[in-house]
Amino acid sequence: MSDNPTLKIEESPEKSDTSTSNYSNIVENAIKSFRSEIGKVNILIAGKTGVGKSTLINSIFHDNLAQTGTGKPVTQEITEISKEGLPLSIIDSKGLELKEYNQIIGDLKEYVENRKANSDIRKHLHVAWVCIAEGSARIEEGEEELIKMLLEYMPVIIVITKCYTFDNGLQAKAKETFPDLNVMRVQSIPIKLEGGHEIKPKNLVELVLLTNNIIIPIIQNAFIASQKVSLDLKKQQAESLIKYLMKDSKGITKNSELINNIVYMITSISGVYGFYLKMEFVNDIVKIIFGENDSRLKKIIKSIYKKKSKTATKNNKVTGEEASELVGYIGELYLLTIIKSFKTKLGEMPTESEILQYIVNTLNKGTEKLNTN
Known part of the structure; x- marks a missing residue:
């Protein structure tokens, strides 16, 4: 593996076998991995x-x-x-x-x-x-x-x-x-x-x-x-997970690896906060974060990389460092969504429909902020 791995940001999910229709397989593997490892x-x-x-x-x-x-x-x-x-x-x-x-x-x-x-x-x-x-x-x-x-x-x-x-x-x-x-x-x-x-x-x-x-x-x-009484412990664990996957993503060379890391991160953070990891629920979260035909994911990628590296954007490639930043950005945005949802519910567990709506609201605000910076 090279010291400066690159990733084609315009590579379509279809080419890397990570289209929306295939996310269910990735989600299923992520759930199995989380349950096995925890x-x-x-x-x-x-x-x-x-x-x-x-x-x-x-x-x-x-x-x-x-x-x-x-x-x-x-x-x-x-x-x-x-x-x-x-x-x-x-x-x-x-x-x-x-x-x-x-x-x-x-x-x-x-x-x-x-x-x-x-x-x-x-x-x-x-x-x-x-x-x-x-x-x-x-x-x-x-x-x-x-x-x-x-x-x-x-x-x-x-x-x-x-x-x-x-x-x-x-x-x-x-x-x-x-x-x-x-x-x-x-x-x-x-x-x-x-x-x-x-x-x-x-x-x-x-x-x-x-x-x-x-x-x-x-x-x-x-x-x-x-446990459900210490949300601070959950936050600390989620933050450690995000940092670990950011470090791991620095060696990424393929879109499929990036998608796997993001889906595993979303799945694991959800599990840490006590959500029951049903296929449909996690799949819905992934689809919302990635957007229709990956539109939101591509928007986040372009917004981040446009500021980070003109050369990368020009060549349709990003470094592993930038892939790491993408994982960190999505992880922190999703964690912020979870934290806000629990605060709104006064510490009680949000319903599945509530958490999905919180994700939509937070992501819309997050991508708008990226575009205005």
Whole structure:
């Protein structure tokens, strides 16, 4: 590969086998690549019945997973919850309130050991949240034994739930029992009290950031994509992806390679923000960004390259540096669209139709600005 690769900017998509009719194949490959590379994060959530595990799961992860996910029984007291398209598996363990908790912990240990024995680290359990309700006077024997067992296999966070009253000292007691463990007090949902006073959710973002910091790097991307409370984490991941693909695009010599990078970038950013990667949805995004017969893509190319290199425009060629700039421009414009859409929805997930309209509006403004510079 040469040090200064060039790309014919007037080469038609038909000639490079990347016409609109063929984008569906590229999108399908991009979705498969994203899902394969991001893997899945596996989180064990344990605690007594009624401590608020389902509420915590729904408050932190996309798609109201505890309600809409598929629960697969592993044992009588262990259920694995997952949902197609979400790179997350929740292992829900219950029954610690029972007298036979030793048997339950034994069954769970066997399950954890079997997962740990898998040669693929992405199949392991990556972190445990042991949930204890704030109203508890102390960490009970079953909970203590469970935590000790889990620490042999994975990082553990003690999550004190239902923190809508004053701190009763449970956090301090937990730190006294397990001085090296992270303990987080959380309130998962808003609660309205008499007189109109409302207690807001507490420390959900902090729990997500803490979890992301202690899990192994290879599955951090899956965790970031699955959670919904820290949009900053999603933004950072998307920005890193754009920078990586900009660097990769400096070696591009063919239109097909450029198109592949752009489509993969669009697909991955969508996945990072929790959109379900259906073929039709991603294909619609690509078509909007590229425009009818690639008209918008060509307009962006010409506007950028006209300013960058008179020689390149004259020869109908662009350097790899300019191809990198194109990828960066489209990536930043699409990321801006996603960020604005979440802000408009006050942090809630936009619908597919809403995000498509946001893309049209942002791209129209972006290309107009290019043409006036």
